[in-house]
Amino acid sequence: MEYFLQLFFGGLSRGSVYALIALGYTMVYGIIELINFAHGEIYMIGAFMGLIVAGVLTTLGWPVLSILAIALVVSVLYSAAYGYTVEKIAYKPLRSAPRLAPLISAIGMSILLQNYIMLAQTPDFLPFPRLIPELAFMDAVSNYLGTSDLFIIATSLVVMIALTFFIKFTRMGKAMRATAQNRKMAMLVGVNVDQVISVTFIIGSSLAAVGGVLIAAHVGQINFAIGFLAGIKAFTAAVLGGIGSIPGAVLGGLVLGWAESFATGYISSDYEDVFAFLLLVVILIFRPAGLLGKQRAQKV
């Protein structure tokens, strides 16, 4: 039972990070129907920014929790600026081009950012400081739930609840939903669609940065290529849940996290990715639009 719980919480924390990244894919797709392949790199850049901040503040001897908080804030701002800029440079000029063009541009952006970080930083793995302290009250459950897992789960939960409130109740949130449902009509009621798209990229990138810093602090090392696999996994999670659907991205992330965790734990870690993608294929066979995606017939 303890082993099961260990895998359950491991999968939950892994899945939460997938969900954080998947939200960025799904929100962007919902608004401009683009798979933003550079999104994984934004996550990686968030982790690097976290490392830089943590490095500086650690030498200054700050307490770890305050370092974590500052690293999170700085990474979020930095990645948000990156996401905003990438959209302006690589996607906005192609808005009325055929759909393949921005997709290729996204892949180009991804390769560009990866190589830029490799050259600017290093191709090697860098150790990431342990920013999440072991908490005493966690001793009782530490056999199956580590403090960093708890931290990741709790932070993701808070961020996702905040996002839900933003989307559901704020003026900008409503404008985002309206734009996703019908861009032309959103313009006709006075929504500045360029602004909505920018906000979407900023939010998506911020979430990815949170995921990047949390997972880096958990795993303990990063390099320039971590965005690739994380990006692919999160994209899978988004498709699994139904791309364009926000609850779908969260559900997809969790399902994927658990599938990997249990496959690793009960079968073999060699099969981690096999099960993750097998699950994707099986779910798409029976639900082509994803778990929570919908195909609605239009009334005419």
Next chain:
Amino acid sequence: MLELKHIDAFYGNIQALRDVNIKVGEGEIITLIGANGAGKTTTLMTICGLVPPRNGQVLFQGQSLSGVSPDKVVARGICQVPEGRLIFPDLTVQENLDMGAFLRIDKAGIKTDLDQVFGLFPILLERRGQLGGTLSGGEQQMLAISRALMARPKLLLLDEPSLGLAPLIIRQIFAIIKQINSESNTTIFLVEQNANQALKAAHRGYVMENGRITLEDSCDKLLANDEVKKAYLGL
């Protein structure tokens, strides 16, 4: 109030509008009738800034709308009820109406207008919490008109409001269009294929063929015009 001067508009290389001149005076109901593909919807798109004209000018209250983005056109007081209604399917009826008032900040005024549209279309009050996509065609048309009214427009553009609706609902919609015009002095520019109803509701009319305005007159005269009778009224 609104003036289209020598408008030419293109989709790629295909010319959709040729030297279109239309004038809409304050407080008028103007209708633009014509067959499928004549360029009626394009005319509205040109006004809204979604299809910028290649030549010519759109003037609204004396100011040019060239280069003004669609959201800024709405801010100036022009609101469109587009063809096919384009309800936001996954927003509730209430949220659809909120989106109509997207650019407004006068909470009290929004509340008054909300009560007013619920007065015009009581069914929307009943369906308030329902998703827009679950409404019937007629209800969606009512919602689309209400959503536009929530912007409290100076000029309301209506694109084929009768499309696909039952005759009884069509009559109701046209009655409400007249009511909106007379009660709140909203200027209305009505695009229709249903020439008979449109000419009965409007003050003046324009007839469009292949992207050109071919006739322009008061609606009484257009209703009596032999060509119009033959081509659009089926008489």
